[in-house]
Amino acid sequence: MDGSPTDSRDLRSRLLEAGNAVFGEVGYTGATVDDLIARASTSRATFYRYFHNKDDLFDELSRACFRDMRAIVDDLARMRAGEVDTAEIEQVLSQYRDLHARHAGVFRAWWERVARLDPEVPAEEGHVFNRLVESLTRFVSDARVESLVAPEVQAALLYLLVEGSYAAVTSRWSRIDPDALAPTLARMVHRTYLGGDVPRRASRLRLA
């Protein structure tokens, strides 16, 4: 029955979806292949037709996550410090939130630093992150806020701030409204680097 291409795509993506959900709920270490096939309502034989093991399925999920992340990084790369308003920063943050929601299992495993990845995946990850940090570094440098902290370190901190805040807010024990995150964070970032939307100031900033 699952001989036709459509069916095999369905089964495969069903297993991937199940993986993402289960890794997100119980963590990567806690999840077993049995959990995955139970969630996907399929059999062990089917699982092993598409994946070697749990790691293999996770690699696939990671690749999909980094593909989506690249799209956000592309948007970020197009931003210019002098022209960005708070709404645009909020927009990028919301995209990032969607990414988190869509790839909950990958983010949780990554956050818990337990996943063993195919070497190809970290390479892809490294590439996406380098571009991300490059874009943010340019944003920080263009804003010219005086600081002892080098722009690339500030850029990495910005990323960690966003990633950490999303992880904290979406964690099981958080009581923070996830919808409140993007507006407040966007205003904080804009005010720090670009002085805030109102009153409009020159893009070159003075930091007393």
Added chain:
Amino acid sequence: MVDEVRTTATRPAPRRPPRRAGERGRSARNHEDRWTDIVERAGAIFYRKGYEATSLQDIADSVGMLKGSIYYYIKTKEDLLYELVSRAQDMFEATLEEDGETARSPAPVRLRAFIGRWMALTSREREWGLVAEREFMRLSRRRLRRVIERRDELSGYVKDIIRQGIDEGAFDPTTDESVGAAAIFELMKTSHLWHRPSGPLSMAELGDWYATFAIRGLGGPRWHDRGPG
């Protein structure tokens, strides 16, 4: 009202009296020293290997005792993690103490001072801070709940400062103070993940940037951060 609460913080009592606490004199003291030694060595191994990968045997070897003797102090490895996380929380809760002058200061001054105290402690207690932050979610449900409550108390302190700043007209009233506080803690907690003590930037300098970022970021139109850039 916030100030009154915060200046009365005291050193917390040990939460887990070692078993056989009835023993007096030298042997009780030895017992407590031994317990502290076990906790500290466990912290060092968790830091290096991670909690999951560490066995009680590793810890026993490091302390120089038989694995069976460790059961005199604990029932499970998780007991050790809980003790370690709780001790780390005791330490970080001490950063809520303010001197009288700071307690009466405007919100941005209090915020900068708090971040400074937290970062000074992070720099001193690098390993424990990291282990506690990285592993606490592996605690059992009941203990996790207690740990989360204590984390909420910490962020409650920062939320109070943000509210004070909003009342004073220093911070943007549209700020969600929970998000603001979470952002500040996330910045501070990333430090031990990547900061190298041997690098060009000290924890204090880094903390100063966090404070500038937070105060500028939260700042309403009438406030200009007067801190050092």
